[in-house]
Amino acid sequence: MEVVTILLYSLSSPVLSSPLPLSSLLPLPSLFSPYLLSSPLLSSPLLSSSPLLSSPLLSSPLLSSPLLSSPLLSSPLLSPPTSSHLLSSLLSLPPLFSSPLLSSPLLSSPLLSSPLLSSLLPPTSSHLLSSLLPLPPLLSQPKGELDQVGETGESGEYNVYSTFQSHEPDFDYLKSLEIEEKINKIRWLPQQNAAHFLLSTNDKTIKLWKVSERDKQPEGYNLKDEEGRVKDISTVTSLQVPVLRPTDLMVEVRPRRVFSNGHTYHVNSISVNSDGETYLSADDLRINMWHLGITDRSFNIVDIKPANMEELTEVITAAEFHPHHCHLFVYSSSKGSLRLCDMRASALCDRHTKLFEEPEDPGSRSFFSEIVSSVSDVKFSHNGRYLLTRDYLTAKVWDLHMEKGPVETYQVHDYLRTKLCSLYENDCIFDKFECVWNSSDSVIMTGAYNSFFRMFDRETGRGVTLEAWRETSKPRAVLRTRRIYTGGKRRRGDVGVDSLDFTKKILHMAWHPEENIIAIASTNNLYIFQDRVSPDTQGPDLGSDTI
Amino acid sequence: MFPKGTKRKFSDSREEPVAGGEDVNQSSLAAVRMLSSYSLQRQSLLDMSLIKLQLCHMLVEPNLCRSVLIANTVRQIQEEMTQDGTWQIMTQALSAANAAAQCSADRLVATEVLCRQTEAAQGEQVPKPFPVVGSEGCPAEEVLEEEEAAAAEVGMTMSTVSPQAPTSYLPGTFGMDPCWEEEETGEDDDDDEEEDSEECGSGSEGEERERDSLVEDTRTAEQVFGTFEIKNPAPSPDPALEELFSDVDASYYDLDTVLTGMQSVPKMGPYDLLESLSSHGPSPLSSSTSCRSDLNELDHIMEIIVGS
Numbered sequence: 129m130e131v132v133t134i135l136l137y138s139l140s141s142p143v144l145s146s147p148l149p150l151s152s153l154l155p156l157p158s159l160f161s162p163y164l165l166s167s168p169l170l171s172s173p174l175l176s177s178s179p180l181l182s183s184p185l186l187s188s189p190l191l192s193s194p195l196l197s198s199p200l201l202s203s204p205l206l207s208p209p210t211s212s213h214l215l216s217s218l219l220s221l222p223p224l225f226s227s228p229l230l231s232s233p234l235l236s237s238p239l240l241s242s243p244l245l246s247s248l249l250p251p252t253s254s255h256l257l258s259s260l261l262p263l264p265p266l267l268s269q270p271k272g273e274l275d276q277v278g279e280t281g282e283s284g285e286y287n288v289y290s291t292f293q294s295h296e297p298d299f300d301y302l303k304s305l306e307i308e309e310k311i312n313k314i315r316w317l318p319q320q321n322a323a324h325f326l327l328s329t330n331d332k333t334i335k336l337w338k339v340s341e342r343d344k345q346p347e348g349y350n351l352k353d354e355e356g357r358v359k360d361i362s363t364v365t366s367l368q369v370p371v372l373r374p375t376d377l378m379v380e381v382r383p384r385r386v387f388s389n390g391h392t393y394h395v396n397s398i399s400v401n402s403d404g405e406t407y408l409s410a411d412d413l414r415i416n417m418w419h420l421g422i423t424d425r426s427f428n429i430v431d432i433k434p435a436n437m438e439e440l441t442e443v444i445t446a447a448e449f450h451p452h453h454c455h456l457f458v459y460s461s462s463k464g465s466l467r468l469c470d471m472r473a474s475a476l477c478d479r480h481t482k483l484f485e486e487p488e489d490p491g492s493r494s495f496f497s498e499i500v501s502s503v504s505d506v507k508f509s510h511n512g513r514y515l516l517t518r519d520y521l522t523a524k525v526w527d528l529h530m531e532k533g534p535v536e537t538y539q540v541h542d543y544l545r546t547k548l549c550s551l552y553e554n555d556c557i558f559d560k561f562e563c564v565w566n567s568s569d570s571v572i573m574t575g576a577y578n579s580f581f582r583m584f585d586r587e588t589g590r591g592v593t594l595e596a597w598r599e600t601s602k603p604r605a606v607l608r609t610r611r612i613y614t615g616g617k618r619r620r621g622d623v624g625v626d627s628l629d630f631t632k633k634i635l636h637m638a639w640h641p642e643e644n645i646i647a648i649a650s651t652n653n654l655y656i657f658q659d660r661v662s663p664d665t666q667g668p669d670l671g672s673d674t675i
Numbered sequence: 676m677f678p679k680g681t682k683r684k685f686s687d688s689r690e691e692p693v694a695g696g697e698d699v700n701q702s703s704l705a706a707v708r709m710l711s712s713y714s715l716q717r718q719s720l721l722d723m724s725l726i727k728l729q730l731c732h733m734l735v736e737p738n739l740c741r742s743v744l745i746a747n748t749v750r751q752i753q754e755e756m757t758q759d760g761t762w763q764i765m766t767q768a769l770s771a772a773n774a775a776a777q778c779s780a781d782r783l784v785a786t787e788v789l790c791r792q793t794e795a796a797q798g799e800q801v802p803k804p805f806p807v808v809g810s811e812g813c814p815a816e817e818v819l820e821e822e823e824a825a826a827a828e829v830g831m832t833m834s835t836v837s838p839q840a841p842t843s844y845l846p847g848t849f850g851m852d853p854c855w856e857e858e859e860t861g862e863d864d865d866d867d868e869e870e871d872s873e874e875c876g877s878g879s880e881g882e883e884r885e886r887d888s889l890v891e892d893t894r895t896a897e898q899v900f901g902t903f904e905i906k907n908p909a910p911s912p913d914p915a916l917e918e919l920f921s922d923v924d925a926s927y928y929d930l931d932t933v934l935t936g937m938q939s940v941p942k943m944g945p946y947d948l949l950e951s952l953s954s955h956g957p958s959p960l961s962s963s964t965s966c967r968s969d970l971n972e973l974d975h976i977m978e979i980i981v982g983s
Contacts, residue, residue, distance in 0.1 A: 305736045331736075393739055412739040441747055443740045462740050495720055495751060499744045549716075553723060558741045 286656070290339065290379040295330040307332050313398050315407070317420075325384070327407060331394040334409055336385035336420060344372040390416050390426045397447045403454040410447035413440075415459060417471075429477045430459060430469065445560070446506045453512070456481075464501030464519060466526065484515070484526050486533045496548040496557065504560035509569040510641070516572055518563040521545060523574050525586065538584045538591060541576050543614045543625045556630050564639040564646075575634030578623065579650050580610060596634060596648040596655040607657065714761060717752055724749045 298307035309330055317325040323340040348370045353359050393411035400407045408417050408429070415430035430447075434440055443462045450456035455471045467480035488497065500520040507516045514535075515526040521542060524534035540561075544551060551557040556577075563574040573583045579597040584590070593610045613622035636649040644659035724745050756762040 300736075303736070394736070396740075440743060443743050445740060462744055495717070495748055498747055498751070502740070502744060549720070552720075555727075555741075558738070558744070 286654075290381055292337070292381040294328045294335060294337070295333065298332070300332075312395055315398050315400050317400055318404055320404070327398050327400065329395045329398050329409065332388065332391055334387040334390070334395065334398060334418070335383050336387070337381055338384045339379065339381050341377060341379045343374055343377040345375050346370045347373045385420065385423050387418055387423050387426065390418070396445060399448040399457070401449045401454050402452055406454075408447055408449060408457060410444050410459060412443040415444065415447050415457075415477075427475070429457075429471060429475070431476065431478060432461075445503050448506055448508055451508050451510060451512045458506055458508070458515060460503035460506040460517060462502040463498060464503055466503065466506060466515060466517060468528065482528075482531050484531050484534075486524075494548070496552060499552070499557055500548065505562045507563055507565060509565050510567060511569055514569065516563050516565055518561050518574050520557060520559075520561075523563050523572060523582075523584065525572065536586060536589070538572070538582075538589075540574055540582050540591075541612070543612055547625070551630070554630065556633075559633055560635060561633075562636055564637055566639050566644065567642050573637060573639060573646065575637055575648070577630050577633050578628040579632040579634060580612075581634045581637065581648055594657075596650045596653075596657075597632070598653060598655075714759075717756070721749060721752045721756075724752070 294311055295309040297309045299305075300307055307330065311328050311330055314326055314328045317327065317336075319325075323338050326337050326339065328335055328337060347354065348368045350364060350367055350370075351359055351361075387409070390409060391411040391414065393413050395409050395411045397410040398407060399410075405421075406417055406419050408415055409426075410416075410430075413431065413433040414428055416426040417429050418426045430444070432442065432444060441463075445460050445462055447457060447459035450458070456468060457471070458466055458468045460466050464485065466484035468482040468484070469477035470481040471477060473479075473481060488501075503517045503519050505516075505518045508514070509516065513528055515528065517524050517526065517534075518540075521540060521544060523538045523540055525536040525538075526533075527535045548557060561575050563572060565572055570586050571583055572586065573581060575581045576593070579595050580593050581596060583592050583594065593612065594607055595610050608621075611619065611622045612628075613619075613624050632651050634648055634650055638647050640646070646657050648655045648657065727745050728742065728749070753762065756765070
């Protein structure tokens with residue numbers, strides 16, 4: 129209730145300096161976040177025309193939900209005040225599946241095309257978001273920085289919400305090796321108050337950050353003046369009620385915890401538990417569980433390091449907690465197996481509760497079979513019943529109740545199967561692609577090369593290839609499907625396998641937990657795609673555009 | 676690059692009974708071609724993998740997952756080659772070619788697959804890729820001879836590695852240990868094979884083998900993954916080894932850490948058998964102690980190590 133009061137007050141306050149034609153905004157539902165309106169960031173006239181503003185989508189609970197968990201998209205994109213902008217620039221896309229899926233790329237900024245960033249983005253994904261246009265470009269972003277997306281301008285580009293340096297380069301004196309400041313993973317915590325919390329990790333150290341914003345400040349105290357000095361009591365002739373005046377938005381990001389010295393090997397995953405109090409961090413050979421409030425102690429829950437390192441043949445590649453059961457977690461290995469562990473069984477979960485492994489097809493064995501079977505990412509479905517894994521050539525969906533094999537297998541880029549030798553040579557075979565579920569667990573998405581990414585509809589089993597590349601798609605344009613030419617009739621726009629650019633790889637991506645909004649990290653840019661807004665553009669199902 | 680299906684074709688063509696008389700030559704010719712192309716592919720893959728392992732030293736710790744996957748690939752190839760018998764052929768060819776003292780077949784086998792790290796600190800990487808050794812092995816032998824001699828010499832040297840001897844060692848016969856030891860016994864029994872290797876200096880050779888098994892068994896993949904370990908329970912230092920390092924300032928490092936291949940200032944890769952045996956610390960490493968000791972002296976050192 130108080131929030132609404134403040135809002136109304138500030139709307140009518142003459143001090144309100146926002147250039148926004150606030151009257152053009154829709155009448156506020158009571159749930160409407162005050163920040164949205166009072167923020168001077170709302171400069172886009174698109175807002176007034178967007179039908180989405182009146183939708184309950186913009187209610188604060190939604191807005192404040194942590195959007196993205198990918199290293200790239202950790203911005204509070206969909207939380208106030210930015211979500212309104214996101215939603216406002218939409219485009220249309222022919223529905224790929226039964227539900228309209230994506231719309232135009234909201235292209236990200238030229239900021240990320242600075243050489244510094246381009247070299248950092250895919251491996252580090254330290255920069256969350258980018259692109260801005262009216263804000264001055266952020267110069268020389270050093271490594272290890274996190275950016276958060278801000279609002280859009282009229283051209284459909286996003287403004288940086290905040291930038292901060294997450295990690296610094298370090299040096300391990302014992303081994304005489306550098307510890308890079310590049311960020312390996314970012315995870316949001318479930319929001320509990322107005323501030324957002326996120327965990328970010330480099331190879332060795334995990335940090336908890338608090339992101340809070342301030343866009344108002346109280347004025348008109350009776351006993352203190354504007355600078356905070358105590359007033360001379362004799363000058364006070366009347367009493368006034370202090371009011372909150374809007375100021376420029378200030379985003380503060382502060383480190384709250386530093387979890388260090390927990391890992392000997394490189395941390396590859398972090399996952400926040402559903403209990404909201406603990407999280408796990410996984411490196412190549414061990415998984416530790418931490419409490420968010422305790423930095424000097426962690427519990428080792430998985431240790432697959434052999435007594436003799438000579439016998440090492442398998443490493444941990446990814447780990448995640450179950451979305452609902454706080455005692456369950458899964459970890460994947462470089463041999464393509466998944467292990468589900470129940471922490472109630474024992475303190476050290478070296479013995480898995482369930483082992484998910486697909487027996488190898490003896491007919492297709494090659495020298496690269498093992499490398500290609502290494503799982504690069506594992507994700508629980510939102511309902512907690514399925515697991516999605518990504519290995520080099522396929523994406524697989526596993527049912528938690530069936531261990532002997534996946535229930536669905538999707539070929540992401542099977543045309544690479546004959547190119548494995550040269551991909552091994554240029555090290556591309558070791559690329560770790562991420563995979564994501566949509567909010568209803570009906571669609572899965574993963575990245576590929578040549579700035580392509582793939583989406584698979586689980587109900588029909590069909591897949592589609594899309595491209596995240598600003599040269600070929602204009603802002604607010606419909607995203608068209610792409611095809612790799614593998615034989616048969618060649619259509620215009622088909623890309624040959626040999627002309628694929630293996631340096632343009634899409635490793636990181638995220639899907640909004642509730643909406644059909646995705647963020648794709650391409651080499652220098654971050655693309656945000658969204659569901660089509662206008663309902664009349666629902667075309668026929670383009671299921672034929674499958675690969 | 677060869678199509679993935681080559682392997683199956685290879686085995687299929689081998690197993691296929693010869694159809695008719697006319698086709699005999701053609702099919703056997705095709706089979707031979709398939710065979711050699713497959714083994715060429717396999718060999719080049721092995722070389723590539725070894726180079727990859729060799730090159731993954733850096734200022735930053737190398738990626739353990741990648742290293743493990745490459746090492747598994749190497750192991751897989753070695754196992755296959757051992758089963759095929761090509762491994763035997765290759766090592767024999769190498770041992771025959773190498774008339775120098777340090778030409779134990781086993782040593783060569785080990786050196787063949789060993790990746791050695793050159794001094795990354797100097798920024799000079801001159802990895803010599805292993806020449807493709809086909810079943811014939813003849814033309815490659817000569818090249819290998821030089822390489823192996825250099826490798827052997829460098830391998831023998833306990834002191835600093837010089838960038839001029841860029842052969843690679845993979846300390847470790849990862850999964851090769853079992854087959855490697857089998858070869859030892861196999862070769863012991865086999866007179867023909869023994870002949871060549873014995874020519875190379877029987878006494879030292881046996882010791883070398885023992886030394887190899889000693890050193891490499893105990894320190895093989897520890898070096899490979901040694902960099903990932905700060906502290907390894909190192910095998911108890913051989914007093915003979917202590918003697919080797921007597922001229923080096925012992926206070927500068929701990930023998931245990933040396934043996935576990937811990938990396939110090941010059942950023943050596945983890946797979947450096949030599950580094951682990953030689954002294955650590957900036958001064959010894961940058962010292963220009965000659966790597967090319969007298970072979971006799973090396974024999975003597977080998978004897979000490981083996982503790983005979």
